[in-house]
Amino acid sequence: MQRAPDGCRRVTPERDAAASTPAPGPLHGLKVLDLSRVLAAPLATQILGDLGAEVLKIEQPGRGDDTRGWGPPFLEDGSERPDAAYYFCANRNKRSVAIDFATAEGAALLRRLAAGADILVENFRTGGLARHGLDAATLLRDNPRLIYCSVTGFGQTGPYATRGGYDFLIQGMSGLMSVTGRPEGEPGAGPIKVGLPVSDLFTGLYAAVSILAALRHRERSGEGQHIDCALLDSQVSLLVNQAMNYLVGGEVPRRLGNAHPNVVPYRDFATSDDYILVACGSDTQFRALCRLLGRDDLAADPRFATNAGRSRERRALEVELARAIAPWRAAELLAAMAEAGVPGGPINGVDQVLEDPQVLARGMLQEMRRDDGTAVRVIGFPGRLPRSPASYRLAPPRLGQDTGAVLAEALGLAAAEIEALRTAGVIALAEPHPARERSA
Secondary structure, eight states: OOBOTTSEEESSHHHHHHTSSOOOOTTTTOEEEEEOOSSHHHHHHHHHHHTTOEEEEEEOTTTOSGGGGSOSSBOOOSOSSOOBGGGGGSOOSOEEEEEOTTSHHHHHHHHHHHHTOSEEEEOOOTTTTGGGTOSHHHHHHHOTTOEEEEEESSOSSSTTTTSOOOHHHHHHHTSGGGGSSBOTTSTTBSOOOOSSOHHHHHHHHHHHHHHHHHHHHHHHHSOOEEEEEEHHHHHHHTTHHHHHHHHHHOOOOOOOTTSOSSOSSEEEEEOSSSEEEEEOOSHHHHHHHHHHTTOHHHHHOGGGSSHHHHHHTHHHHHHHHHHHHTTSOHHHHHHHHHHHTOOEEEOOOHHHHTTOHHHHHTTOEEEEEOTTSOEEEEEOOOOOOSSSOOOOOSOOOOTTTTHHHHHHHHHOOOHHHHHHHHHTTSEEOOOOOHHHHHHO
């Protein structure tokens, strides 16, 4: 594997050849001020960074993003306070600037940075930044072209606006947990959260989409705006078919385990050595599955001829399918299903999916190097933009790694001014790294 000029080693040779010189990206030239931490909003700003924007991650001196400490595991780099693995999932293509904006001097520095920014993203409680003069109304007055995006649990309005929002709470409050888990009457029945913080992730994606829409509006009108993204709103919007089933049919959705509320058969089944997934989205696929299993009688049964009938007779059909599937070995059945055009797949562990040949062929694993040379592998950007691809320019930075350089470049501060701010505790500079000390 070759080393690309951006410090990122591609996993596949064909991507190395195609990306020997990283493209600037469709958002190149845009400046993003990132006042967020943890996951939802940092994911949004990482997306902007992947697409070429310059992202300044503003962090609290001495502490930084909360997720830097959310371990183990930690990236072992020889430092006294290594960063946790969690931090690396949403902070590449950013520069870390440690400024204490609880101080008047720090807040003034941020207002100056915001005056030259295109986008600001924050996830403080509603109204929390106003006391520092960093609220949307103040910054938009000084920079009318600024796109200011607030990510909160419940939004800027409504009876819950001042509450703090967390993914776990939102999964419960939004109804998501009411349709996730084993059905009543089965062992292990009860609501359960999704294994990933999906409410945070969905909100980060919606925030990025909203910012891109606001950029288009600014291109036409010249005006910025205050975007209001809430975790609860985002998760409610993604109840999709479950919410529509209730709005149209009037029946409250319930937990179905791995079964689908509308499509049958669409669930997990046990083979002789493992579990597999069967996902028949059409009558044709169902008939092909029956032929494969030697159960043409099921395909010919008028009760199961359509999806509506299969849904009504779900229990009877799934019992018969389970009996027919049980003697098979998982790998053999999945291979036969693929050949017959029946959608199905394994239930991979995280280790398995990150070694899957399809995932590797798509370049979904990328290796980057931090400023001290420490290697870290990250999950890549999933969209393929052949004319303006995403890039991997900057590994997730150490705390305060870029404070001095950014203040000098963006605000024109002299070295003496930067040192005075550091001495006063307004800013922090990254501590020398052991790897650098050894090489000095």
